[in-house]
Amino acid sequence: xxxxxxxxxxxxxxxxxxxxxxxxxxxxxxxxxxxxxxxxxxxxxxxxxxxxxxxxxxxxxxxxx
Numbered sequence: 675x676x677x678x679x680x681x682x683x684x685x686x687x688x689x690x691x692x693x694x695x696x697x698x699x700x701x702x703x704x705x706x707x708x709x710x711x712x713x714x715x716x717x718x719x720x721x722x723x724x725x726x727x728x729x730x731x732x733x734x735x736x737x738x739x
């Protein structure tokens with residue numbers, strides 16, 4: 675699987691800084707405060723959300739190969 679914890683941390687998490695909290699919250703179906711914690715790195719979302727977040731920041735499976 676291309677979406678590993680390490681890949682999330684290095685490739686996706688950093689790019690979330692450029693996504694609005696509202697857009698992030700809407701994409702994964704969480705509250706704005708929780709989305710803020712995800713964006714800041716205080717919380718790591720469940721792996722089921724990683725593909726959605728990858729798409730949101732423009733990362734594809736070919737980036738992780």
